[in-house]
Amino acid sequence: MKKSILLLLIGIAAVLGAPFTGMSQRVCGTAEYVKMLAAQNPEGAKKHALLEARIASGDASKSLMPNSVVTIPVVVHIVFNNAAENISDEQVYSQIEVLNEDFRLLNTDFALGVPTEFVPFQPLASDIQVQFCLASVDPNGNPTTGITRTATMHGPFAYPTNDMMFAATGGIDAWNTQQYLNLYVCNISGGTLGYAPYPLTASAATDAVVIDVFTFGKFGSAISPYNLGRTTTHEVGHWLNLIHIFADDNPPTCTDSDNVADTPNQLDANGGCPGVTVSCSNGPNGDMSMNYMDYTDDRCMYMFSAGQKARMLASFSSGGGRDGLAGSGGCGGACPRALFFTDEFSGLTADFQSQDIAIGWNHVTNASAVTYQTGDSIRLKPGFHAHNGVSFRAFINPCSGPGVAEPNAEERNAVADALPRPQCIPNPFSNVLQVSFSLPENASADIILYDALGRAVVTQYRNTTLPAGEHTITLSTAQLPPGLYYLDLRTPWQHFSRQLVRN
Numbered sequence: 001m002k003k004s005i006l007l008l009l010i011g012i013a014a015v016l017g018a019p020f021t022g023m024s025q026r027v028c029g030t031a032e033y034v035k036m037l038a039a040q041n042p043e044g045a046k047k048h049a050l051l052e053a054r055i056a057s058g059d060a061s062k063s064l065m066p067n068s069v070v071t072i073p074v075v076v077h078i079v080f081n082n083a084a085e086n087i088s089d090e091q092v093y094s095q096i097e098v099l100n101e102d103f104r105l106l107n108t109d110f111a112l113g114v115p116t117e118f119v120p121f122q123p124l125a126s127d128i129q130v131q132f133c134l135a136s137v138d139p140n141g142n143p144t145t146g147i148t149r150t151a152t153m154h155g156p157f158a159y160p161t162n163d164m165m166f167a168a169t170g171g172i173d174a175w176n177t178q179q180y181l182n183l184y185v186c187n188i189s190g191g192t193l194g195y196a197p198y199p200l201t202a203s204a205a206t207d208a209v210v211i212d213v214f215t216f217g218k219f220g221s222a223i224s225p226y227n228l229g230r231t232t233t234h235e236v237g238h239w240l241n242l243i244h245i246f247a248d249d250n251p252p253t254c255t256d257s258d259n260v261a262d263t264p265n266q267l268d269a270n271g272g273c274p275g276v277t278v279s280c281s282n283g284p285n286g287d288m289s290m291n292y293m294d295y296t297d298d299r300c301m302y303m304f305s306a307g308q309k310a311r312m313l314a315s316f317s318s319g320g321g322r323d324g325l326a327g328s329g330g331c332g333g334a335c336p337r338a339l340f341f342t343d344e345f346s347g348l349t350a351d352f353q354s355q356d357i358a359i360g361w362n363h364v365t366n367a368s369a370v371t372y373q374t375g376d377s378i379r380l381k382p383g384f385h386a387h388n389g390v391s392f393r394a395f396i397n398p399c400s401g402p403g404v405a406e407p408n409a410e411e412r413n414a415v416a417d418a419l420p421r422p423q424c425i426p427n428p429f430s431n432v433l434q435v436s437f438s439l440p441e442n443a444s445a446d447i448i449l450y451d452a453l454g455r456a457v458v459t460q461y462r463n464t465t466l467p468a469g470e471h472t473i474t475l476s477t478a479q480l481p482p483g484l485y486y487l488d489l490r491t492p493w494q495h496f497s498r499q500l501v502r503n
């Protein structure tokens with residue numbers, strides 16, 4: 001669409017006092033926004049350039065085990081000027097679900113089959129192994145819904161601005177941007193659908209993503225053709241360091257790249273729902289216009305590529321800018337990340353390098369000498385003492401907030417090591433789900449199934465004492481809608497968490 005028509009449409013919308021009508025081509029503000037950040041924060045731009053060099057040299061590569069997933073706590077800040085902009089919790093949930101589908105390649109538009117002309121790109125579509133939860137623990141350790149609501153006298157926010165990120169300018173201060181993905185949902189004027197900083201480019205106070213309220217989630221204020229939540233998928237892609245696949249060069253050329261090898265260079269952004277578009281000698285398959293990082297309509301974008309995955313994961317490498325997020329405790333009890341981490345050392349002082357939260361330790365006679373915090377190392381301070389001649393083992397549980405106690409005797413730990421790994425079948429599941437585990441003695445167990453938003457949907461046992469031996473428990477799941485779930489099993493010996501798909 002020509003720019004003059006776009007401006008006319010926006011002009012009509014402004015005259016009528018209506019929100020952005022959503023009829024024009026997608027406009028993302030990230031490229032210009034990052035330029036503004038570079039002017040404000042040259043240090044950040046330098047750090048980001050260094051990260052780019054490390055990615056190019058392969059120095060920032062990060063790989064995840066097949067079943068491992070990075071979970072990112074999300075806080076959604078709704079900054080509203082009128083009732084229509086004060087969107088419902090359900091609308092927020094619909095957006096979190098889209099993020100989880102799109103980043104795990106569970107989006108049904110991909111699963112149900114892509115148009116014939118785009119089948120050649122299908123093998124490149126990737127599960128990013130990143131998922132999102134609405135925060136259940138706030139920065140002060142208190143329970144939270146992960147949603148804040150701020151009434152503002154501020155009119156539509158004129159892009160590019162950070163006004164919504166500060167209470168002093170009609171918004172709300174961001175939560176610790178090292179530990180939470182902050183999504184600001186507000187009315188952005190001028191037709192920009194959203195914008196985000198690349199890792200390391202923004203200051204700590206402004207390292208947040210902004211989404212226009214008329215493109216957020218799947219219903220309510222969301223307006224077609226941007227009502228399937230893909231604007232947020234696209235902007236979170238930027239936040240994890242993805243560049244538009246058309247590379248933002250102005251005027252458009254075929255020489256600039258998004259620095260991803262498996263996305264063909266293309267001349268310019270695609271809009272609407274195009275068929276095969278050949279540019280930059282990229283035939284016969286043409287532009288990868290179904291990529292989330294093009295400008296097509298929500299219903300016509302449905303994949304990230306393998307190369308984009310590698311680039312996003314690099315931001316979780318040490319110094320990659322998003323490394324603090326990987327171990328944040330903001331997801332609370334439903335966090336599906338690793339079980340516990342163990343390490344050993346001999347001697348009286350040591351640093352445990354981990355982004356997780358320690359919740360127990362053994363052979364420590366002065367527990368107060370151990371401090372821990374999310375996103376930092378665990379440090380044994382002077383005064384720490386371990387028994388001579390024994391190994392030390394830290395129990396680390398990234399899923400629990402402060403104050404949760406787990407067993408910490410070494411004998412118990414040795415027993416845990418010998419236990420078979422719990423099983424959870426089938427996956428995907430439908431009407432029933434079987435969970436198998438062992439107890440070496442009579443003990444309490446918790447078995448809870450959470451949905452993608454961290455809500456407990458089936459509580460089989462909670463602090464229930466079970467006899468020693470093998471257990472196979474059948475959970476009735478017939479009433480559950482299809483989607484992503486997490487099975488959480490806790491005994492005094494094991495904490496098992498598994499992501500599952502309900503068909």
Ligand SMILES: [Zn+2]
Pocket residue numbers: 028029030031234235238244
């Ligand atoms: Zn963009």
